[in-house]
Amino acid sequence: MARFLVQRLAHLVWVLLAVSILVFLLIHLSGDPIRLLTPLDAKPEDVERVRRLYGLDKPIPAQYWDFVRRALRGDLGESFRYQRPAFELVLQRLPSTAMLAVVTIAVTTLVGIPAGVWIGSRVGSLADWAVSLATFVCISLPSFWLGVLLILLFADRLRLLPSSGFESWRHLILPAATLSVYTTGLITRLVRADVVHVLRQDFIRTARAKGLGEPLVLGRHALRNAMISAVTVLGLQLGNLLGGSVVVEAVFAWPGVGWLMLQGIQTRDLPLVRAVVLVVGSAFVLINLVVDLLYLYLDPRIRYDHGR
Amino acid sequence: MAAEIPTARPATVTGIHAAPRARRRRPPQFYAGAAVLGLMLVIALFAPWISPHGYADQDLIKSLQAPAWSSGDWSHPLGTDRLGRDLLSRLMVGARVSIAVALLSVLLGGSLGTMLGLAAGYFGRRVDRLVSRVIDIQLSFPPVFLAIAIMAALGQSLVKLVVVLALVTWVQYARIARANTLSVREREFVQAARALGAAEGRILLRHVLPSILPPLLVVGAVNMSNVILAEAALSYLGLGVQPPTPAWGSMVSEGRAAQSVAWWGTVFPGVAIAVLVIGANLLGDGLQRER
Numbered sequence: 109m110a111r112f113l114v115q116r117l118a119h120l121v122w123v124l125l126a127v128s129i130l131v132f133l134l135i136h137l138s139g140d141p142i143r144l145l146t147p148l149d150a151k152p153e154d155v156e157r158v159r160r161l162y163g164l165d166k167p168i169p170a171q172y173w174d175f176v177r178r179a180l181r182g183d184l185g186e187s188f189r190y191q192r193p194a195f196e197l198v199l200q201r202l203p204s205t206a207m208l209a210v211v212t213i214a215v216t217t218l219v220g221i222p223a224g225v226w227i228g229s230r231v232g233s234l235a236d237w238a239v240s241l242a243t244f245v246c247i248s249l250p251s252f253w254l255g256v257l258l259i260l261l262f263a264d265r266l267r268l269l270p271s272s273g274f275e276s277w278r279h280l281i282l283p284a285a286t287l288s289v290y291t292t293g294l295i296t297r298l299v300r301a302d303v304v305h306v307l308r309q310d311f312i313r314t315a316r317a318k319g320l321g322e323p324l325v326l327g328r329h330a331l332r333n334a335m336i337s338a339v340t341v342l343g344l345q346l347g348n349l350l351g352g353s354v355v356v357e358a359v360f361a362w363p364g365v366g367w368l369m370l371q372g373i374q375t376r377d378l379p380l381v382r383a384v385v386l387v388v389g390s391a392f393v394l395i396n397l398v399v400d401l402l403y404l405y406l407d408p409r410i411r412y413d414h415g416r
Numbered sequence: 417m418a419a420e421i422p423t424a425r426p427a428t429v430t431g432i433h434a435a436p437r438a439r440r441r442r443p444p445q446f447y448a449g450a451a452v453l454g455l456m457l458v459i460a461l462f463a464p465w466i467s468p469h470g471y472a473d474q475d476l477i478k479s480l481q482a483p484a485w486s487s488g489d490w491s492h493p494l495g496t497d498r499l500g501r502d503l504l505s506r507l508m509v510g511a512r513v514s515i516a517v518a519l520l521s522v523l524l525g526g527s528l529g530t531m532l533g534l535a536a537g538y539f540g541r542r543v544d545r546l547v548s549r550v551i552d553i554q555l556s557f558p559p560v561f562l563a564i565a566i567m568a569a570l571g572q573s574l575v576k577l578v579v580v581l582a583l584v585t586w587v588q589y590a591r592i593a594r595a596n597t598l599s600v601r602e603r604e605f606v607q608a609a610r611a612l613g614a615a616e617g618r619i620l621l622r623h624v625l626p627s628i629l630p631p632l633l634v635v636g637a638v639n640m641s642n643v644i645l646a647e648a649a650l651s652y653l654g655l656g657v658q659p660p661t662p663a664w665g666s667m668v669s670e671g672r673a674a675q676s677v678a679w680w681g682t683v684f685p686g687v688a689i690a691v692l693v694i695g696a697n698l699l700g701d702g703l704q705r706e707r
Binding site: 119123135137244245248250251256259264351352354355369370373374385389393396 | 645654
């Protein structure tokens with residue numbers, strides 16, 4: 109177990125290193141960053157002064173080192189547009205994105221896992237057929253379009269829910285629903301496949317043979333084993349949610365980090381974009397770590413294999 | 417093989433006498449998916465000749481005309497957008513972007529991932545350590561988010577879009593290619609080729625690659641739907657192919673401006689994306705069940 113943890117932490121360091129290099133390079137990918145900092149008609153000597161001011165006259169490795177040193181102190185530069193520390197701006201917006209992600213994961217878990225277990229234990233029934241078809245459609249819909257449709261229906265036509273912004277819990281419903289459709293469809297399909305597989309195993313026959321009722325067989329034995337892949341995918345989906353929420357936040361003008369990043373992209377505010385990518389990237393890495401730790405709890409095989 | 421068939425069960429004709437290489441019946445999903453994708457491909461290929469209007473032809477008098485069955489007429493079956501451009505024609509031409517990006521980035525990402533995974537699995541040691549490390553690192557980063565960040569920094573074009581989508585998806589192929597190469601490497605036919613003195617390149621291409629290809633095709637089909645969705649999302653955000661070339665994602669975003677009076681502008685492009693993704697998912701599902 110200790111070895112497993114050490115391995116995971118070493119991996120964490122590698123990933124953070126890669127994220128920092130990517131984030132650093134983002135600003136150079138778009139050409140000479142000095143062009144974003146100075147007006148087109150600036151005098152050459154002024155351009156040089158700005159270049160020195162931002163340390164852009166140094167060699168690239170030295171610039172990277174400066175960047176890492178500052179980032180470790182929480183200094184990710186100043187947003188061009190807001191004239192405020194970019195890191196601070198991202199931290200301010202993080203809670204609303206996190207809230208959207210948590211609600212989505214909650215809906216996905218509460219709907220997807222029971223639904224998957226239910227149809228997984230009734231393979232070939234009408235319910236199985238209907239739910240499988242529905243989940244197939246769910247994973248095939250583009251999220252931004254689904255969001256636009258929901259706005260068209262519930263905000264424009266029926267006038268039941270607000271279409272954009274974040275002032276009350278009612279604003280949360282449509283964006284969370286949009287994001288949940290894909291993840292719920294995915295989890296339902298996976299849990300179904302796992303339950304179908306698990307129910308064919310010997311230990312289930314044993315459980316039934318010793319007279320356990322079907323709810324207990326499903327709840328205690330099948331569900332726990334099916335949870336392993338559900339947790340993996342939920343963990344991965346949480347990361348994809350951060351990506352997908354950029355798109356959905358754009359549709360609903362949701363004041364989260366995704367929307368902040370897009371505004372940064374539109375105004376060529378690269379320090380801001382850089383800060384969002386770094387924070388979201390690090391958050392994703394930490395989520396992965398938590399998912400790995402959850403495995404230890406869920407699957408004794410992992411615990412023992414690495415404990416030796 | 418015959419000895420493995422349990423004797424307790426009466427051997428049926430299909431069980432014991434079926435030739436090992438008999439033509440496998442593919443599941444219906446496979447054919448349904450292939451039909452949908454094939455139809456879309458034909459529409460995309462012949463779009464300039466079969467679309468009723470030019471995709472950029474404006475007719476401001478006919479701005480925001482409703483679909484034919486609603487209150488419009490059959491000259492614009494699915495209605496028009498704000499500039500009076502024919503929606504059906506734009507959808508047909510837009511199919512070209514979606515399909516081209518999907519096919520090319522799956523092909524590029526697939527080749528890149530297969531080559532690196534093959535090399536890692538076959539040569540092992542330092543190549544494997546390096547490739548595996550890169551795979552691990554990249555798998556811990558959400559692909560769509562990565563694509564958005566890179567496209568924003570790079571600037572937008574069709575070629576960049578294909579390259580970026582390939583770069584954020586190659587790991588999925590590399591992982592599978594590596595794992596399968598590891599097991600195939602030790603099989604007799606590979607050993608035999610080596611004993612006969614075949615060059616490494618020949619062993620890799622003629623012996624290992626063909627036997628690891630089937631699972632990679634499944635990954636490709638599954639990945640295609642993800643790439644189609646990613647391309648649509650990027651172009652919705654304005655980070656995909658740029659106007660005036662119509663892409664389904666950007667059509668949804670353009671349609672939103674007039675959404676309250678012209679629902680068709682946002683609804684139909686999304687339906688087109690969904691149909692293409694359903695086709696790709698069906699195909700992937702069919703290939704997966706076959707194995």
